[in-house]
Amino acid sequence: xxxxxxxxxxxxxxxxxxxxxxxxxxxxxxxxxxxxxxxxxxxxxxxxxxxxxxxxxxxxxxxxxxxxxxxxxxxxxxxxxxxxxxxxxxxxxxxxxxxxxxxxxxxxxxxxxxxxxxxxxxxxxxxxxxxxxxxxxxxxxxxxxxxxxxxxxxxxxxxxxxxxxxxxxxxxxxxxxxxxxxxxxxxxxxxxxxxxxxxxxxxxxxxxxxxxxxxxxxxxxxxxxxxxxxxxxxxxxxxxxxxxxxxxxxxxxxxxxxxxxxxxxxxxxxxxxxxxxxxxxxxxxxxxxxxxxxxxxxxxxxxxxxxxxxxxxxxxxxxxxxxxxxxxxxxxxxxxxxxxxxxxxxxxxxxxxxxxxxxxxxxxxxxxxxxxxxxxxxxxxxxxxxxxxxxxxxxxxxxxxxxxxxxxxxxxxxxxxxxxxxxxxxxxxxxxxxxxxxxxxxxxxx
Amino acid sequence: xxxxxxxxxxxxxxxxxxxxxxxxxxxxxxxxxxxxxxxxxxxxxxxxxxxxxxxxxxxxxxxxxxxxxxxxxxxxxxxxxxxxxxxxxxxxxxxxxxxxxxxxxxxxxxxxxxxxxxxxxxxxxxxxxxxxxxxxxxxxxxxxxxxxxxxxxxxxxxxxxxxxxxxxxxxxxxxxxxxxxxxxxxxxxxxxxxxxxxxxxxxxxxxxxxxxxxxxxxxxxxxxxxxxxxxxxxxxxxxxxxxxxxxxxxxxxxxxxxxxxxxxxxxxxxxxxxxxxxxxxxxxxxxxxxxxxxxxxxxxxxxxxxxxxxxxxxxxxx
Numbered sequence: 001x002x003x004x005x006x007x008x009x010x011x012x013x014x015x016x017x018x019x020x021x022x023x024x025x026x027x028x029x030x031x032x033x034x035x036x037x038x039x040x041x042x043x044x045x046x047x048x049x050x051x052x053x054x055x056x057x058x059x060x061x062x063x064x065x066x067x068x069x070x071x072x073x074x075x076x077x078x079x080x081x082x083x084x085x086x087x088x089x090x091x092x093x094x095x096x097x098x099x100x101x102x103x104x105x106x107x108x109x110x111x112x113x114x115x116x117x118x119x120x121x122x123x124x125x126x127x128x129x130x131x132x133x134x135x136x137x138x139x140x141x142x143x144x145x146x147x148x149x150x151x152x153x154x155x156x157x158x159x160x161x162x163x164x165x166x167x168x169x170x171x172x173x174x175x176x177x178x179x180x181x182x183x184x185x186x187x188x189x190x191x192x193x194x195x196x197x198x199x200x201x202x203x204x205x206x207x208x209x210x211x212x213x214x215x216x217x218x219x220x221x222x223x224x225x226x227x228x229x230x231x232x233x234x235x236x237x238x239x240x241x242x243x244x245x246x247x248x249x250x251x252x253x254x255x256x257x258x259x260x261x262x263x264x265x266x267x268x269x270x271x272x273x274x275x276x277x278x279x280x281x282x283x284x285x286x287x288x289x290x291x292x293x294x295x296x297x298x299x300x301x302x303x304x305x306x307x308x309x310x311x312x313x314x315x316x317x318x319x320x321x322x323x324x325x326x327x328x329x330x331x332x333x334x335x336x337x338x339x340x341x342x343x344x345x346x347x348x349x350x351x352x353x354x355x356x357x358x359x360x361x362x363x364x365x366x367x368x369x370x371x372x373x374x375x376x377x378x379x380x381x382x383x384x385x386x387x388x389x390x391x392x393x394x395x396x397x398x399x400x401x402x403x404x405x406x407x408x409x410x411x412x413x414x415x416x417x418x419x420x421x422x423x424x425x426x427x428x429x430x431x432x433x434x435x436x437x438x439x440x441x442x443x444x445x446x
Numbered sequence: 447x448x449x450x451x452x453x454x455x456x457x458x459x460x461x462x463x464x465x466x467x468x469x470x471x472x473x474x475x476x477x478x479x480x481x482x483x484x485x486x487x488x489x490x491x492x493x494x495x496x497x498x499x500x501x502x503x504x505x506x507x508x509x510x511x512x513x514x515x516x517x518x519x520x521x522x523x524x525x526x527x528x529x530x531x532x533x534x535x536x537x538x539x540x541x542x543x544x545x546x547x548x549x550x551x552x553x554x555x556x557x558x559x560x561x562x563x564x565x566x567x568x569x570x571x572x573x574x575x576x577x578x579x580x581x582x583x584x585x586x587x588x589x590x591x592x593x594x595x596x597x598x599x600x601x602x603x604x605x606x607x608x609x610x611x612x613x614x615x616x617x618x619x620x621x622x623x624x625x626x627x628x629x630x631x632x633x634x635x636x637x638x639x640x641x642x643x644x645x646x647x648x649x650x651x652x653x654x655x656x657x658x659x660x661x662x663x664x665x666x667x668x669x670x671x672x673x674x675x676x677x678x679x680x681x682x683x684x685x686x687x688x689x690x691x692x693x694x695x696x697x698x699x700x701x702x703x704x705x706x707x708x709x710x711x712x713x714x715x716x717x718x719x720x721x722x723x724x725x726x727x728x729x730x731x732x733x734x735x736x737x738x739x740x741x742x743x744x745x746x747x748x749x750x751x752x753x754x755x756x757x758x759x760x761x762x763x764x
Binding site: 199208211218219220222223233236237238 | 447448449450452541544545547548604706758759760761763
């Protein structure tokens, strides 16, 4: 690609954009209030892993996914890890994401988080750090699939000459994973559906894309109703029983009777059906307590506690502003640190010390002092870069990686994931809502 | 199929058909504005009648007051305050399509999405640079494109039936309303019927429905009210006649009932409508009064649409 003349490169880039526009992959950006059909920038330069590099990552990711699920079953059950003093009770039981409505309930196969998205960065040849875990409804997998589709269309020769492992099994694996966690009361082939907040949601494209590739219905709350022990879809042929919901809405909007009486979204009575084993909800309500940024620090501890193994993937060293010593250190070193809100996501409400002005730092200091327990801090990592097409030609840009680990009867990981790239020179923020782009991720067969 | 999906498909078709009707109305208005003002008040009445025909007279009067050609054109094509404007219809058809993208073929989505993207272009173009004939032709071409992709690429499943039901119900309603307006709004006084003026108006109606040439093929000779009523109401060869629409609706409802193994009220109702039309002659219609007859038909169609909604689209069927 380096040898490709600039005009051809621009032509290819335009071709890629036209393809995206036509198939309609768009990502609405919150807060911009603008075009819901905005395109996410796609970079043609792939990010490549060797088979050996991937094998180690895969072991680490699966290990982490198992530990996170074990933790969830535990904290909604006996809470052994808290009793053993390995995680402070306050962080778990007073956590906003801790769902009292499901205490004592064990979901089918003991899985709370069926799709675990683990955000990774690389800082050296063998050094990967986990930035955060996403146990609820990690998005972006449609880009993994579409990026590959587009690359194969545009550069077929490269795929013929290199042994790049395919990712296209993902939708089928996801469907099988969901079917494998059907509830006890389901006595025939389970009916699976994806629950979306609706077509105004920024990830609606992804919801409908997945439903299509999995061959399942894409439903909204209004399409469902509860009667007796089960939940049904409204169809042109009358009610159809639903067994597994892959929900892409927050806990709070699942069931107005259980969570938010003011919500127009959701299905009244759904939680009763869920708790009596009439339906499986993936991810399970309450799964969010495991991917909270304050809990994150303790994930390596979970691996040791539940699995009796040493963690393969490391955490980024993290300071909890809730702890006095940590807070002191953070406030003294704001200029070198990345500070995040505990519950924030999407790259909002964070401070990147080295990239901020004095005024910005001071403004953030005030916010931290006001509510220290709402913040954590991490060192600025020397993130790996990947060649990227930019206006001036090819230049290094920072990247991260989100693989999608599926947890059901088995634990599965397709070789690949979503590589996000910070398109601005020197920028570390890769979120699509902050102008980041995406790349195809290649894992070579050995 | 989810009831909501069926509902989206049904409305894609209804909106596209409605956009096409609006475009035809615009073409008629444009054509008449080019002719000498033969009918005295006729010219003004013509634009007025377009507003009545499309059921948007009230909304227009509230916003613009007197029917001025340029305002009417904007109101019919671009105005988002007008729920029946071509822009509104195409946008809503495309929005419905976006929601059920995966229930459409790639070609259908392409046709709908392209229409929408081009519409956005048109909306950005200064009005002085586009003439109304071009807009109307663009609309009918896009509508034909969407219909063509449905006809040639869509699986003949229940979704196809809901799409076609949308087209046929909307078309039945539109044809009846257009006829009624021509007759009732333009010719309140019975002495006009059969006069040269009358025939001229009727010919315009044929143009509005794009069946002008077809009428001559089928009947030839002089244009009379009776011939036209026969053609647009009772002739099963006319693609837009009421009986063609009603018969098509029966066919699709029968297919659905068979697919789902469940007969419906809507089926029986549509069959009664078709049989009723088949038993009529033009004389019987004029004896009853064309306006009365059409009012009854529009009511029957609305009732049928209600039944289709209740049975299949609302999701309340148990």
